[in-house]
Amino acid sequence: MIPSLLTALALAAPVTGELRLKGAGDPLPAVEVRASTGQVALSDADGRFSLDLPDGRATLVFESLDYLPLTLEVQVPAPAPLTLFLAPARAHEVVVEAFKPSPDATRHIVDAEQAMETPGTLEDTVRLVQALPGVAVQREYSPQNGSLSVRGSSGWENRYYLDGIEVPYLYHFKQYASVFPTAQIDTLELYPSSFGPEYGDATGGVVEAISKADAPKTLHGTTNLNYVMGGASLTAPLQEGWWISGAGRRSFLDSKADAQYPLWPRFYDFALRVGKDTPARKTQFFAMGASDSYDRTLVELDVADPAEALRSPTFSWSRAFQIVGGERRWSIPKEDGRIVVALVRDAREGAMSTGPSERVERLALASRGDAQRTLAEWLVFAGGWELRGERADIAVGDAGPYAANVAAEAPALGRGVPFSGTPSRARVGLYAHTHLVDVGHEARIIPGLRLSGDTLGRTATAEPRVMARWRAADQTELKLAGGRYTQAPDTLSLLSRPDLPRTSSWQVAAGIEQTVANRLELLLDAYAKRLKDPLDYPSSGLPVVYDRGDAWGLELTTRYRLREVFFLWAYASVARTHVETPEGRIPTDADQPYAGGLVASWDVGGGWTLGARYRVGAGLPLTPILGSVYDGSSDAWRPIFGEENSERYPAYQKIDGHLERTWVHDSWTLSAYLEAWYVPKSSAQLYPTWSYDYAETGWVMGPTFFPLLGARASF
Template sequence: MTSFKLAMRIGWIALALIMAYAVRAEAQPAPPALVPPKVANAETVPYPPWAQGDSVVVLELLIAVSGAVQEAKVINGDEPFATAAQKAAVGWTFTPARRGDVTVAARVRMRIEFHPPVVVPPEPAATGAPPPGPVPAGKSPPGASGASGATATSPPAPQPEVQDVQVRGTRPEAGKISVGGGEVRQVPGAFGDAFRMMEALPGVTPVVSGLPFFFVRGAPPGNTGYFLDGVRVPLLYHLAAGPSVIHPALIDRVDFFPGGYPAQYGRFAGGVLAGYTRPPATTFHGDWNLRLLDAGALLESPFASGRGTALVGGRYGYPGLILPLFAPDTRLSYWDYQARASWKLDERNAISAFVFGSYDYLAEVKKDERGERKTKQLFATMFHRLDLRFDHRFDGGGNLRVAGTLGVDKSGGDTGDATSQMAGLRAELERRLSPVIRMRMGADAFFEHFDLFDERGVQNLTGDTPSILYSPRDDLTFGAYADATWHLGPRVEVVTGLRADLFTSHQLDRPGVLSSAERQQLQANRNARELGVDPRLAVRLGMTPKFTLVSTFGVSHQPPSLVIPVPGAGLAKLGDGLQTSVQTSQGFELLLPGDFTATANVFLHNFIGLTDATATCLRGNEFNLDDLDDSSGRSCIARRVRGRAYGLELLIKRSLTKRLTGWLSYTLSRTTRDTTPGVARRFRALLPEEPSTILGEFDRTHVLNLIGAYDLGSGWRVGGRFFFYSGRPYSKQAQGFLIPPYNSERLPPYFRIDFRLEKAWTIGKTGRISFVLEGLNVTLNKEKVNVQCEISANRGPIRDLRNITPDMMDRCTPEEIGPVTVPSIGLEGSF
């Protein structure tokens, strides 16, 4: 048995034992003599003013023998939802717990779900159905239940069932996967970062395990849009396997759209990952963490009797203290910051300012020609954003936001930097026009100036190919969108939308000497204009109360982009047209027993005019980004290809706040490109002139995430994740040149196991401190990412592809990296 199979078997056995023990422990019935408290009278929990998005709050209530709530303690939840739930719970009354004929005090945990309150058309009551009993904050869904969590005060007894409480709100957006910031802290290997949860979502294929670059339904990483509160950001993760660039305590939730996203998002031909910050808090609170690789903190406080709030947070990474143990000549550091101030003008109007940014630094220590050790900067990147906002809340629901954004991006090495400065203005409106129609619309204008500077900080004046691709220029984009959500019946929802974007790019004159080919390229893109019109359609059709069909369709356009996003750099090739994707999916949502939900989707994405360097810059299984396609100066980076991706996605999950959590994400997919891989010019006469359909360089047939976590009680929680995917394809070679059929071979598959153990203590009424032991790839597995080929000794001329004999083939062996592993030992706390 190979080591891979043995590790797989051990992992499955260990996970099965943990899950079996957890299920058995949770399934133990309570002694019949103990009757837990039941809700008798509870007022609706109001949705907090100025709050946004969904949230989950877990309270621990002490129910007195009279049935009154003697104490309400927040166990988990973000502001202002936690305070709203806590204040409401104090006024609730219960039928007290009983042990036999004796009334006893008891503690019970309550789970309250918040959703933005809107008017939902009433469903006809079933004939003869009894009226629902009093339930806090609206109506709970059929079959809703929670995890165990109540204990009688004397003597100790098994825990009865927790009551689930919900605030009635909107249905989930079609095609959206939403994860709360508080929930994601329980995911092993995510290190408490909601954005790092992206790796565990269906439709997402990592470039390399642990690194934050992903293909989404076949689209390269540079085609996925990242947004924070509607502000476009160039990246969401620090270098290498670093954390996200936003402190996790600031994140309320993250919405992921692998395709067919709403019309409010645009200008990306792949998926969209949108993060939302928590609304301003009503009480002073803080969050901090001290870990092996970094430390961070966040503080927020209201002032002026609650009319204003101020927030400041950030994180500093010091992996350089540990990295020399593994790579003594490597230097790595990072930091990020966030600050926000808000002020209520009155009950319906508010203004706020939000500033955030990040910095990463990677360097290498080498000896120069005199033998002296010098530090050489390999790569450094940073970005900063300032967002000024005015918010208005309408009577009867709905809101208006007008915002202005300023930003600076920069990336480079020891030879120079690419920079961009941007300014944007946007308006977003959401109103309910009637009980069955909800309208969203908006418009924006976005200006960005790109430039290049050498190592002295002087504007780049050379005429080389990179300056043609990223030459100084001014880009101006105008966009507008509108969509309408139609509730055509209790179980029928249709969303129709349309987005239009006008992209313009003006190339700036540069002094210096240019070749005729370079001048021709510059002239072709001097004043480029392209219009993208994107229709969107989404349908939710409830076949039964537990089974819903979901369909999405969308067209998306995007200017030329790099295969991996780099702050400050962008392709100056708008004159060659826009990238286009046509995205369709058909699936269903199913409510399962035990509070599990299942979603499945079949998807098809077609790409036209895609800038995918992984398909156009390949030379003998190696990427050569400096290679030119022909004498006209066209770089392989900007060459266009067609492609498609199709497959099946499956997600089965239980809320991450439950005592026993289960999560299974699986993607079965195929990604192809219509292209001919780069070969020596003397071979081109032997190859078909028309592009052929080959597997994408990062096509992975299977991607699997299996997550399990269990609350052991007394503040202990343990979890694990099993992550697996197929190896990427590669081509056979002869004398260093690719031989058809291309990408017919596969690298070995890869798997890793992540682990998380937490012990939490409650301090006071709202304080909490936790010891966390966590690791990504605790099995220290190495990943095979490429092949290293030894040129065949038989160097006879290849005059015809048909005369290649086995002895002419190069001998290729897998090349591995790693192990890419991230250990974390630290303390986390909040108050």
């Protein structure tokens, strides 16, 4: 008995080691380790494993759905513990739309890290939002780009959130890069229309970014650099589940100067987070902010006489916001939710060197709470609130003869009606909805209600919404949603025109989601909106109220993946949107009869990735200029506009290519990429331009081909 036991002990030697993520060094838990001799083990939370194997040679296979399998020959007993690195098994998939209980008819989810490699995003996940179905295809780098037109809405009809707190704007200078440090973003969600009652005060779409709140296992960092900006981020674990994360980006070309831009446009953003991650709860405190600013001359130097240019005042424009707050997320059996409270400062100023300026500074206390509890297998209840109390400090001067030159950036200054004030405003939204589930047939009905109130506009609304989903077959799901949506005018507009009404909208959306062989997904979405009192904010003059408006559209989206190395995503849409004026129905600025897009990525192997993106869209409406009035008091010409939106830009097409080489070392990764775009000459018009007296019309043309290089490193 004793000899046989000793023999067994001698033959069963332990093979130990730890598994880590290749390129980052994170410990990998729950990886199955299988020996050719039949023993099996799972790696623990620290990635460690241990197998008792008989002496001699053995083959170990490491397998997990999340990582590429690894096979290893070992000699038992092993001379030392093993340290092995597993590569992630991922497809270059950028848009995920889960069949997940949701009160929203359509939701597009962007995985932040993978979206960075998508051609055309320039390492900025949020830029991909501009390419999602339902978002009008804009001429990239034109002045209009970045003002998201979602399912017929204009940019001011949307709301942008970071972890439930509304951020004042989404993109630096409307388009170049998002105001969120991408390194800290986990996912981005776009709700194009007919969303659930958890969001309100928006007749357009909603974009919400969700930050990473998981405690890292080890220290991580990234740095990136391209031709305009550089950035870095660092995330580190602290003790007892606490972690800290910091990120920042800054443009670096403002050291240059030229006559038109005495101080070049510059921007930066930053975020600092401290959090605690436990299995059921995640808590974080954050401080973040962004800033955009530049100085420019008020006259176009190409047109102005030299002496006129010398006389011209300069115009300094800046916008910045800072947010500090805290968030708690929890997920316990049958219940999950979040509460976030933040203080938001949003300041913008457009000032002429001669004195007149438009200054708006808002200080807001914002809070949001969302909770969902499963009461029974067939019943889920959700509810929450959204509160925002703000005080604004507003001072607006008169730009005088330069009104038209400042209207785009400082519209109130351009209106020439000086005023000042310190209005206070409180907006509240309360919502609730229930998920009624027919378990057997997997049908789900989600009726909900949102109550909204606004003290400045003195409005209160009740907005019923309902959504239904039905899994008609194993891989087929039908959906239908509808409801009422309202939006209050912004504070500055309400002060300048107190009679502005709250826009209301009835919206309906329906669709079918079909999966084929778990590889091909097809989604067909249809939507319609009917608006009462839609607003328009022209670049000069007061806001305009139309009587009615409407929008409808059809969107077909497909996704295809092949063996985790090839991914294809494409969509096509047809849509129309109009408003009713006393002269008749006219298309809105966002009316795009057709649009389409395609994203493909291919993991070629050997560290090489190839990607391409194609976008096409009908030209957006344009109001022609028919002539001019000579202003003899300033020797300038004022345009005479033709019928509103009666002409269109040419159709737009753009192809982006992305070639990336990644060197994955055991605990750090380096990537270098070449990106290039091609815009056919017939699509290269950025915006129209006119001769000094509007007698001649031309186009400012963008480059048809543009390459750029970039690099990033992470550990």
